[in-house]
Amino acid sequence: MSADRGDDPHRLTSAPVVVGIDGSPGAARAVDWAADAASRRRRRLEIVHALDLMATRSALDVYDVMVPPVLETIRAHGVEQLTAAAEAARRVDPDLDIIVSISEQSPARALIERSAIAHLLVVGTSGTGGTIAHLGSTLLAVVNHGRGAVVVARGADTAQVTPHEGPVVVGVDGSARGAAAIGAAFAEAADRRARLVAVHTWSDLSFDRFGALPEIIRDAEVRARADAVLAEQVVGWQEKFPDVEVVRKVYLAGPRFRLLAWSKVAQLVVVGNRGRGGFRGLLLGSTSNSLVQHADCPVMVVHPNGSHSS
Known part of the structure; x- marks a missing residue:
């Protein structure tokens, strides 16, 4: 585990691995991934459940429902979900240091705030209305506005979410802002004793829109x-x-296509936030949506305001 570094809260020894839950299968996969990460890094695991009670109160007022009993039921159900998630995490590692947190805030606000002091933040890829709806605006809000490293724990089942084989793949865009993602990818590859595949596309043209584009760069100078x-x-x-x-893998175009293809064999895909060059606008358009919603392995999004290290 790294030593305390006053200039980077994500690398403090006290910085936990934080995971958001909502009782969905996607959240359960996120807990498995986060518990595995916390165990390997010997860090505390914090499990967060956000209830979004303000929105619930507003909805109940509209329908003239007795608010206090309903809110207490919601809180009690949230505690049950946190207890179940902690038990699942201990099945990954019985010795994990685990804390649970329940928040009345919206899921996006609660998780974004926690990301500021987290070693990394983990979210799942499914959810239900009023909780952590990871396939909707909450996922995009957390991925775009979180701090440090945000992991979207993709995978059809637990075996795919926390694999220990396959390379770590990083998208390289040639920008200074993308350096944090490269550093995080190297740290992950070292921690996992995995091969690192560095992928760069010369153009950010979408491969599936321009299917006639060749895979290789034929112009020697380019x-x-x-x-x-x-x-x-x-x-x-x-x-x-x-x-x-x-x-090292260099392609002419199609960052979305290339990274999605590599996600089929990777144990983790790492990308930077708001980079330029071959991955320009990665988190603002179709490439980001494809990665966090359609990749076949977990995706780590690294923000330039914070680095990630084991």
Whole structure:
């Protein structure tokens, strides 16, 4: 575990792995992923359940429902869900240091606030109205406005969500803001003793919109420039993590297509937030939506205001 670093709250020894729950299958997968991450990093696990009671009160007032009894029932159900999630986490590692938190805030606000002091924040990919609706606006709000590293625990089942085989894949866009994602990907690969695949596309044109675009870059000068961008971005990290095997992949276009394809064999895909170049606008358009909602493995989104390390 890393030493305390006053300039980065995400790397403090006290920074927990935080996971949001709502009782859905997606949240259960997120708990498994978060518990595995906390166990490997020897960090505390914090399980958060947000009730969004203000919205509930407003809805109940409209229908003239007795508010206090309903709210108490909601709170009691939330406690039950937290207890069940903690039990699931202890099945991953009986020695985990676990705390549970219940919040009256909206899920997005509660999780974004917790992300400011979290080592990393983990969310699932399904949900229900009024709780953590991870396939809707809550997911996009947390991914776009969270701090540090946000992991969307994708996967059809637990075995796919917390695999220990396959490479870590990182999208490299050639920007200074994307450096945090590369550093996080190297740290993850080192922690998992996994190969790192660094993916760079020269253009951000969508492959599935322009299917006739070739996979390789035939122009020798463009290929050399693309190779140089990728090499420049990873060389410093290779020196810091000499034991990580790095495979460089350069494509002409189609960042969404390339990363989704790699997610089929990866144990984790890592991308930066609001980068430029080949992954320009990654979290503002169709590429981000595809990754956090359709990738076949967990996706880590790293914000430039905070780095991630084991």
